[in-house]
Amino acid sequence: MSDHDPLPPLQWDSRGIQIQGFSTGLYQIEWLLVTIVIFYLVVMGLPAKGGLGVLAVTIGYFGLSLLASRLRFFDDRQRWLLAMHTWAMIIFITWFLYGTGGVTGPLASLYLLAIVTSALTLGVVITMLEVVAIAACQLLLLQLQGSDILALANLAPVGTSIFTLLIVGYLTAALVNTIHLSNRALLKMASRDALTGLFNRRAFNDLASSIHEMAKRSQNPYCVVLIDMDGLKSINDKGGHGAGDQALLDLTKRLRACKRSSDIVARFGGDEFVMLLPDTDAKGGKKMMQRLLSATQRDQPSISIGIASYPEQGETLEVLLDHADAAMYLSKAAGGNRVTARSVA
Numbered sequence: 561m562s563d564h565d566p567l568p569p570l571q572w573d574s575r576g577i578q579i580q581g582f583s584t585g586l587y588q589i590e591w592l593l594v595t596i597v598i599f600y601l602v603v604m605g606l607p608a609k610g611g612l613g614v615l616a617v618t619i620g621y622f623g624l625s626l627l628a629s630r631l632r633f634f635d636d637r638q639r640w641l642l643a644m645h646t647w648a649m650i651i652f653i654t655w656f657l658y659g660t661g662g663v664t665g666p667l668a669s670l671y672l673l674a675i676v677t678s679a680l681t682l683g684v685v686i687t688m689l690e691v692v693a694i695a696a697c698q699l700l701l702l703q704l705q706g707s708d709i710l711a712l713a714n715l716a717p718v719g720t721s722i723f724t725l726l727i728v729g730y731l732t733a734a735l736v737n738t739i740h741l742s743n744r745a746l747l748k749m750a751s752r753d754a755l756t757g758l759f760n761r762r763a764f765n766d767l768a769s770s771i772h773e774m775a776k777r778s779q780n781p782y783c784v785v786l787i788d789m790d791g792l793k794s795i796n797d798k799g800g801h802g803a804g805d806q807a808l809l810d811l812t813k814r815l816r817a818c819k820r821s822s823d824i825v826a827r828f829g830g831d832e833f834v835m836l837l838p839d840t841d842a843k844g845g846k847k848m849m850q851r852l853l854s855a856t857q858r859d860q861p862s863i864s865i866g867i868a869s870y871p872e873q874g875e876t877l878e879v880l881l882d883h884a885d886a887a888m889y890l891s892k893a894a895g896g897n898r899v900t901a902r903s904v905a
């Protein structure tokens with residue numbers, strides 16, 4: 561099976577899993593921002609000029625944060641929504657700094673919260689773009705405060721703050737990227753059988769469930785096939801574990817060679833393999849498995865195959881797997897090296 565095997569988007573989308581994992585952190589950043597702003601207003605009081613505007617925007621932003629938390633906004637994992645959120649944070653912070661006259665004061669570091677939010681979820685490029693936007697906001701604030709934006713004395717603190725944002729944004733995004741890559745590697749490991757590199761039972765169940773749902777909607781048939789090697793124990797006994805492993809690898813090669821790109825093949829464990837053949841009825845599935853049997857060389861261990869087809873032999877994947885298993889045991893009981901497709905209903 562190639563690396564292009566289909567992975568269902570939800571369970572195996574590592575970027576999505578990563579954002580989901582960070583969602584608690586995102587809520588905490590949001591509440592930290594709101595808490596710092598409210599704390600500032602309580603301790604320092606409303607600014608004399610434009611105080612009501614600052615209060616109104618703070619209450620509005622607080623309301624939005626509450627709504628985001630209620631709606632589990634960050635669990636949604638849609639990147640454009642998260643990007644809009646960081647923009648809203650930057651605008652709110654800029655407005656707050658404008659109202660409190662503190663572009664060069666300690667509250668200017670609030671921009672760090674927007675940058676960390678972006679770096680956690682949106683990647684290096686978007687985060688760097690946001691730093692540029694913050695630089696523009698800070699220059700605008702200087703201008704609105706009546707400072708000369710070309711004077712070095714005014715530009716220096718802005719430059720220092722932008723430099724800090726760049727470093728924090730870049731390092732956080734780079735760290736997150738490393739986590740993302742190791743997540744991908746872990747997901748791959750968690751979905752594969754160590755010996756054959758085929759999907760394991762867990763990955764098969766996830767993939768098969770989404771194919772089952774699609775088949776149910778489109779009323780298309782599909783086949784579930786259980787394949788069990790005949791006599792692996794005696795191969796192990798005669799040739800050792802290495803010979804048994806090689807026999808399993810040979811069978812894996814044969815299964816890969818006979819499958820279409822849309823078919824899924826997995827190792828269920830031991831000498832048992834499973835295939836799911838989308839858009840294939842019982843007749844087509846049986847024909848395909850007969851071809852697999854006739855391609856089996858004399859010196860290769862034989863296999864016993866059981867087939868169940870959707871929808872005739874079951875409305876759920878579990879029932880189909882049971883039927884395919886029962887059919888496979890009929891093949892085995894009849895001496896192996898054959899394919900059985902039957903309804904147990």
Ligand SMILES: Nc1nc2c(ncn2[C@@H]2O[C@H](COP(=O)(O)OP(=O)(O)OP(=O)(O)O)[C@@H](O)[C@H]2O)c(=O)[nH]1
Nearest residue numbers: 755788789790791792793794796801804805830831
């Ligand atoms: N080499 C090797 N052997 C394995 C592996 N997994 C399971 N086995 C062995 O495969 C054998 C399976 O035994 P059985 O279930 O009796 O299967 P069988 O010998 O093929 O007999 P039938 O299925 O009745 O034809 C056991 O001896 C297991 O120890 C593996 O990854 N590698």
